[in-house]
Amino acid sequence: MNRTLGVCYYPEHWPETQWADDAARMARLGLTHVRIGEFAWSRLEPRRGAYDFDWLRRAIDTLHGAGLKVVLGTPTATPPKWLVDEMPDMLPVGADGSVRGFGSRRHYDFSHDGYLEECKRITLALARAFGEHPGIAAWQTDNEYDCHNTTLSYSAAARAGFQAWLQRKYQSPDALNRAWGTVFWSMEVADFGEVELPNLTVTEANPAHVMDFRRYASDMVVRFNKAQADIIRAHSPGRDVIHNFMGRTLAFDHFAVGADLDISSWDSYPLGFLEDRSDQNDDWKRQFARAGDPDFQAFHHDLYRATSKGRWWVMEQQPGPVNWAPHNPAPRDGMVRLWSWEAFAHGAETMSYFRWRQAPFAQEQMHAGLLRPDSIEAEGYFEAAQVAKELGELEGELDDKAGLADVAIVFDYPSAWAWEIQPQGREFDYFRLVFDFYRSLRRLGLSVDFVPGDTPSLEGYRLVVIPGLFTWSPALLEAIKAHDGHVLIGPRSGSKTADFAIPQGLPPALPDDLLGVRVARIETLRADTPVPIQGGGTFQFWREYLEVNAETETILSAKDGVPALVAKGNCHYLGGWPDADLLLEILQGLSANAGLSVRELPDEVRLRRHGHHVFAFNYGATPFDLTDLGWSREPLLGSRRLEPSGVAVTQLSDAGY
Amino acid sequence: MNRTLGVCYYPEHWPETQWADDAARMARLGLTHVRIGEFAWSRLEPRRGAYDFDWLRRAIDTLHGAGLKVVLGTPTATPPKWLVDEMPDMLPVGADGSVRGFGSRRHYDFSHDGYLEECKRITLALARAFGEHPGIAAWQTDNEYDCHNTTLSYSAAARAGFQAWLQRKYQSPDALNRAWGTVFWSMEVADFGEVELPNLTVTEANPAHVMDFRRYASDMVVRFNKAQADIIRAHSPGRDVIHNFMGRTLAFDHFAVGADLDISSWDSYPLGFLEDRSDQNDDWKRQFARAGDPDFQAFHHDLYRATSKGRWWVMEQQPGPVNWAPHNPAPRDGMVRLWSWEAFAHGAETMSYFRWRQAPFAQEQMHAGLLRPDSIEAEGYFEAAQVAKELGELEGELDDKAGLADVAIVFDYPSAWAWEIQPQGREFDYFRLVFDFYRSLRRLGLSVDFVPGDTPSLEGYRLVVIPGLFTWSPALLEAIKAHDGHVLIGPRSGSKTADFAIPQGLPPALPDDLLGVRVARIETLRADTPVPIQGGGTFQFWREYLEVNAETETILSAKDGVPALVAKGNCHYLGGWPDADLLLEILQGLSANAGLSVRELPDEVRLRRHGHHVFAFNYGATPFDLTDLGWSREPLLGSRRLEPSGVAVTQLSDAGY
Amino acid sequence: MNRTLGVCYYPEHWPETQWADDAARMARLGLTHVRIGEFAWSRLEPRRGAYDFDWLRRAIDTLHGAGLKVVLGTPTATPPKWLVDEMPDMLPVGADGSVRGFGSRRHYDFSHDGYLEECKRITLALARAFGEHPGIAAWQTDNEYDCHNTTLSYSAAARAGFQAWLQRKYQSPDALNRAWGTVFWSMEVADFGEVELPNLTVTEANPAHVMDFRRYASDMVVRFNKAQADIIRAHSPGRDVIHNFMGRTLAFDHFAVGADLDISSWDSYPLGFLEDRSDQNDDWKRQFARAGDPDFQAFHHDLYRATSKGRWWVMEQQPGPVNWAPHNPAPRDGMVRLWSWEAFAHGAETMSYFRWRQAPFAQEQMHAGLLRPDSIEAEGYFEAAQVAKELGELEGELDDKAGLADVAIVFDYPSAWAWEIQPQGREFDYFRLVFDFYRSLRRLGLSVDFVPGDTPSLEGYRLVVIPGLFTWSPALLEAIKAHDGHVLIGPRSGSKTADFAIPQGLPPALPDDLLGVRVARIETLRADTPVPIQGGGTFQFWREYLEVNAETETILSAKDGVPALVAKGNCHYLGGWPDADLLLEILQGLSANAGLSVRELPDEVRLRRHGHHVFAFNYGATPFDLTDLGWSREPLLGSRRLEPSGVAVTQLSDAGY
Ligand SMILES: [Zn+2]
């Protein structure tokens, strides 16, 4: 595999006279890919039907002429004013009932059939015009689905679409009433047309009702994306179809969208995300203010890699300070390079910076680029140049694929929706729970793969963890039964039926011959009242009262005697949300049993295995000595004294695995 | 009096084949009362006029056949979809102007005449069908008025109703203009039709305007309840009419609703209420996370007992973890029993658990019952069984009635509205103020009665406290004058006329021969700037500058010399909100003067006198030695070493009173 | 100049029989001015066209008869109900799209042409009726523009007005598209009628779009005020036109409104403002809870003095506890007197208390007056009496004018809008930044003038500071070039073009021969991650990476080597937001260079130069010894031992300047 670098570019923002020079500089820097076009609808079609593709063709020609490969975006995230005025009911509606209007971006409702037709029309026009252009290497559909919380809309279009979706699913109102348990509080409907959207109710709506609405909304994103992907495939043979996901975006099922993509990509803003979507406390945010959370990027690299059969990119990489977080510091020197290399360590094909030149106008004028607004090279430019050089030096050495990781985590988007609907305790959040498991595994130096909740196989993984799974898919249940590695289930996994009800035999709803445990009762806890565990550590936020069969072994108990971790053979069940140290200890024990070699890393240092090599990354501001981890020879890249923001790569055999 | 236990049950949630077994188990457990039916409208009338009461009759027959007494609820808290679709303007409207829709419960506007007629219709149909059924012991009207803040609605129906109410009250716009002082800011109206609802104004609305709207809204709840009570009484002779109030619910006048009830009941969720409606700090919440606030339940027992001439129940008792608070821990072992006994100590006739079996579906699926969803006994079941057994053992011993308490607190719902409308300082809250007084009295081991703000007599109480009273009723003023016990008035009491104006002679608007004090000026204080009092302690949040007549005695002064506590004869006035220790000291002194014997209890331990007995309750996690309080003999129930969650009862003479 | 005292009075609130007595008491107290009428529309015109001015004439006659001068307010801040019902679309609309209704005050939209006409009509009627009445000394237009955030409205009238305003400004949609950079995110418009208001967008709107809307909204306030001022001037010759501004009110350009006034005034509520609009921490708020922030009143005295060519009043002075802040404590004894004298020290002509007698009814019933509701003198009365007496004693001594201050600060309302639109870091706030500079200068004992962002001259100021200026006006640029005093620019000054874009050569967009510095990059910082500066102190919240030309001197650098303070000749640029101590140190150094004599004052003590005298004020609760500042003789007023809440005045030569 040829690892490549790219950049996002907006020819429509700059005088045409500048394009050739920009292209030449990109190529000189060592970039190979350029994403363009994704917000340009008002320039591609200034009035209905008045297509103006000539400038885009000239831009593509210019880039192509400089040896660059173009990723062409469909402009559907920014419908122009004339279109919105033609069909104002295409606008999304917030949960509070107010219309979210024109004037920024993503002002459309995924449920709106009329807008979907418009998107197909412009996509078709672009695909016909540029599908076979030799400069086009790939396509991006739309931009950052769900950004600004746009998956959920409470419009008339959504209501009609949801009712039709329910009719297809349930066939009869009676079936819906039974599935949702509408007998409770007289919520029964006699007709699908009576089903309201689940917002603006007096108190909380029926969780089964909300859950179906969440599924419906996710399906609408899948439908929207697939409509474009199908058109592109039909008219642009051999080109990859890509979408750029965002960080900690859970409102739609990325596995389902990914199924229609060739390549999943995501937009990685380590400093912005630390500021605006991390659960860590202020000390942590202060410590990593100029580096980002050491596990956040890796988490998404691993997760999105799983959504499209292993092929993945970073489509937008933070190159300097951004504009949208509560605070927007500059990255520490070297971090842009580190982030770039980390993507490759996790198997990225292409790592693309956002953006080429800082725009001096409009909403993102304070967002850094590789160039400053005055076209002088910004800090990120030089770090990108170093990556380009190092990529060339190492290219022969590294394997094509990352290969299977040590541990698999089951990740399931509907579980995120379920626990958002019914957290039961204020802190219960699916992402946070899974992230805790992920970070603990990484603190042990392990590499992680994600697998979806309906994975048919867990083969090859010596350890599989399944925290917080809403409900069992038959496939996963079979995969667990067939699996001979260690499996850690819980907390809260299997606690619901697909209809959002408590399973008849109580959670975790696993056959007795597999585990022999029942969750008799649960409780949620204030952060200051954790439950102490015998031998140290606590359960926080969430705790279960487990009943175990005679043949099930209790490995850990709470100080009040309630079983905390139980097992039958290789199958384990965890009855609470462990604090960080307890979770580390539990996973350390399981890893040892599973024959995985682990080492405890400081918060700032992370490893990632890639084929026959292992990468080391230092997110900290002080050096770290890799000989402590058994690195005996000088690395291929970097040195054993891992500098602040440092990167090192060594042979796997030498890394102490 | 035969003290009894009950449970809430939803036959419509379970297969009919299970009913008889459920009923038999209830009876075996020692329950005698079962509340049913209050959310079943969609099953009782699936379409307009298509009544289906047969299943309900079979359910009542089954329960009755097992020897159980049924409390039948009117289903008006959950109007079905077809009815809402017929008259969508029956939906309540939030203060922000958005309609609160179908999909949960309590989606109706108390002002809507059309919906009121519907409620009368279904109530009449039920009362005719079941009014004389021998299994019916009582009725519950609707369910939890005001739950989810549903007393106030800003609908067109509310506006029209309010205007008509104002016309009845004021007769002429001029009278309204004078009463409200609308000359201020040119708010004058020329016609009652010009009066708007007091929401969505640019800045705060006229407090007199808001106060009348609050009175109106409370009256609408009274009207709504009375309409049902009248029908039930007419068609179900000899049965008690009950409503189940909620905790810290102040939006309507419970005395006024209670006047139309035979029995007031309330829904007691000690852990949920600690989490979501306590003013205490995090340390306190942590300490009592598994027990509940030691005074919160007692407060409502005492308050609601007062609203219906002494007859009262707990209609819903928390049996385990609930689902609706920010955190939902499990009760400490024994607390369900303690809460049950505490209700009886405060004079309850019936203590009913919510609910029989945990429902595995819909909104409350995470709310524990006496049975788990799989019908196995949950923890609460065993504690209920113990209570049933102990009730049998003690029944002959205890008096029928609790009798008069040591101290009376005047509690007045309009005062709660007034200070919500005009807190003047962020922390000023009527409930919080009264609760501080209540807790202090209980820390002294005293038993408390509440009396309404228009009580005509204070006879029998050696001490009466009147904190934060909005305005004087003529009745209460006469009662004070006639009273020979000690009276403590203030802070802020009598500070307004009924028209929400400052009284002409300044607060507290009492005749000089009674007290001889004037509030010349008030100030509200940040929590970190309390006013120190000579001799120790502080005024917090609220402080008055008192002017006293020559013959009025100053008992306490602030360090800056301003009188803090003054008295004339047995009548005292308190010019600020004392901190906990100062309040304790003040009440201790007054109690001593009043000849009440007091003892200072730790936070966790509380006493309650009941006829010739006294109960002791331990909300704490460590034992408490009752011999410290002078208990010399072994109690009738429990032991002098009061265990965590322990209950003890002894003869009054032995308790040191 | 004859310094005078006044009071606000509402004859319509009191029986006519009381007027004469009130007037006589006012005169006896030493008041000379009385403001009346500003909320009385419903009494002046109870129905359309049915003017009733007789009572007002009798009130004016009564006051005039007592020797008092009347300031007559136009009643346009409180349109009556009948008028609102005639044109309900005159109501303002919040950013959330909900109409802000009748029932309090300021319920009108500045954009509404119909309401503007009504205001002109009532103003004309009043001006004709009373314009030449000998008792009328001045007029107040409306009341407290923008109070309750009423400058911005998102109504249909605002949308139409904004579109017309844009058309006048840009002439063609193309020009608007270019200026705003709407090519970004396809926000282009083909017609001015397509421009939406910038609220309710999916994510943030284009900053250039919002900025123009802010300018438009400010222009509407100017238009509104000017319409009244023109009418008054035409019909009430020789009388001053005044408006009363509020504290920390930035939504409209007070310089632009002030241009149409004879006198700017403001409503000074030191305790309320400390509680509800200060950036200081809780310790500070506790320390000054009964005094107010020692710099807040002075800041507004100096700022508003600048908006109307030096003539200014305090129209409303807090006389005791108010009703509208989160907490409303009583002022420390002496503070009402201190605040009064402080206004005169900063050059006020008239200092008017709000209000004469506390109203016992309606919204402000808990707002103290000089009299209590029972007409007894309140605390403020006696302090006002003392001021009146002292004014008489000192009148011959003091100069007419305050004269030029030591330092000028450029204050620019559009900069406040700009950084509200684009803070880039959560703490970045224009007022807070400028206030930090102002306080630091005052800590050094300096007196400060404000000048607007388009001032054509800086003559006479040895030091000029220009923090956070959005964009350069040509006038100010020329003034700086012409200036021979010291100038301190930055942080963030000149960082945008007028079109809200980054300047081509990067900020601060100053000619190289003036300064020779470029801001290559900026970052915003969490409060817990400041940037340390060599030699001590930090940059907080905001930091710039400066590039300097060879001939530009670096005076201070950050510890990471980035220049922090640079200079060329007398022109300095500051690349970050200094903490309080660093800012003090920087300004101390610059003052020394500028030849200004400074002395470091404690937080509680402030000086103000006035002509040939200097005032000292003690906001603290302990005495301060003025001999420490070189005061060698007994002051004209007060003593060298400056008591808590004390005021002293001495000859300039003696003050150590
Ligand atoms: Zn992006």
Ligand SMILES: [Zn+2]
């Ligand atoms: Zn309930």
Ligand SMILES: [Zn+2]
């Ligand atoms: Zn005012």
